[in-house]
Amino acid sequence: MKIVVICGAGIGSSGILKVNAERVLKKLDIRATVVAVDVTSLAEAAAGAQVILTSSEFVGAIAEIGASNADVVVVNNYFDTAELTEKIEAALG
Amino acid sequence: MPLPSLTADAIELGATAVDWREAVHLVGEVLTRSGAATPAYGDEMVRMIEEHGPYVVIAPGLALAHARPGPAVLADGFAIVTLATPVNFGHPHNDPVKVVVGLAIKTADTHLAAVAQLANVFNDSSAIAELAAATSTTEVQRIMGTP
Numbered sequence: 503m504k505i506v507v508i509c510g511a512g513i514g515s516s517g518i519l520k521v522n523a524e525r526v527l528k529k530l531d532i533r534a535t536v537v538a539v540d541v542t543s544l545a546e547a548a549a550g551a552q553v554i555l556t557s558s559e560f561v562g563a564i565a566e567i568g569a570s571n572a573d574v575v576v577v578n579n580y581f582d583t584a585e586l587t588e589k590i591e592a593a594l595g
Numbered sequence: 596m597p598l599p600s601l602t603a604d605a606i607e608l609g610a611t612a613v614d615w616r617e618a619v620h621l622v623g624e625v626l627t628r629s630g631a632a633t634p635a636y637g638d639e640m641v642r643m644i645e646e647h648g649p650y651v652v653i654a655p656g657l658a659l660a661h662a663r664p665g666p667a668v669l670a671d672g673f674a675i676v677t678l679a680t681p682v683n684f685g686h687p688h689n690d691p692v693k694v695v696v697g698l699a700i701k702t703a704d705t706h707l708a709a710v711a712q713l714a715n716v717f718n719d720s721s722a723i724a725e726l727a728a729a730t731s732t733t734e735v736q737r738i739m740g741t742p
Contacts, residue, residue: 510647513703514661517710518653522718540663541647558687559648578688580653581717 503534503594506547506572508556508564512540518580519555526586532594548572553593598673598712601741603732605629605674615649615684615692616641619660622676622697631672631699639667640697649684652692656723658684659713661698668699671709675735677727693727716740 505523509516516538523536539547541563548554551572554564558576565574573593579585607625612618623637639662644651652658674697681691696713700706716722716739729735736742 509650510643511661511663513663513700513706514698514710515651515653515659517707518659518714518717521707521711521714525714557650557653559650579655581714581720582654583718 503532504551505534505536505553505555505590506544506551507536507538508541508544508554508560509538510540512538512543515557515580516540519577522580522583522586523555523590526583526590530587530591532590553590555590598709598739598741599631599671601673601675601736601739602629603736605631605672606732606735607674607676608729608732608735609679610676611679612682615644615658615682618658618676618678618682618692618695619644619697622660622674622695625674625676626672626697626699629672629674631668631670631674633667633669636662636667636699639663639665644684649686649690652684652686652689654717654723655689656681656691656693656727657689657717658692658695659698660695661700664700664702668701670699671701671706672699673697673709673713675726675739677729694723712740 507516520538626632640660683690
């Protein structure tokens, strides 16, 4: 299972989301690789991804690239592991 | 890289900013003061938001301003600015912003350990309100768990 996290720089905010997504996946006992990339690297990174985690600003750009059949999950609070748990479970369920 | 230490000169409390641009420039000035970045880094952080939108507002009341690694970054470092009056970034869920964290990273490869520590601090949902209410740099250092 592959999960891609998108932000503008590919560091910082996407790093936070990657770290917290990995924590949630571990708790859910789901094996997955989480990759953090900037939006310009998305097409390549999204190949084979099941889920793309991002903020609402990048939904348009992800749709434009159209590179993937992955579920796009918009996360509002990157530190709220309850929100992340619920949305990751829904996307994979 | 672990979370760099948060020295007193990397903290500015109760600052005044008329809008998000000024708030991000302020945290850029603090990163310059603490030796983490050149003045150009503030412009780069603003440009990231102009280009991609207010995605840096990653939690209610908190912006994580940053740009890419590059010549404007002198050393790994982070800075904290709290605002006397919150400003809007235009985020659909997390406005208004009271606390701006500025992050300067030398190389992308090694920064995950540092952001993991930031996540440890902010996964406690009371941390943002505590920072916003802090009145001394030592209080901020205690909340962030780093001198």
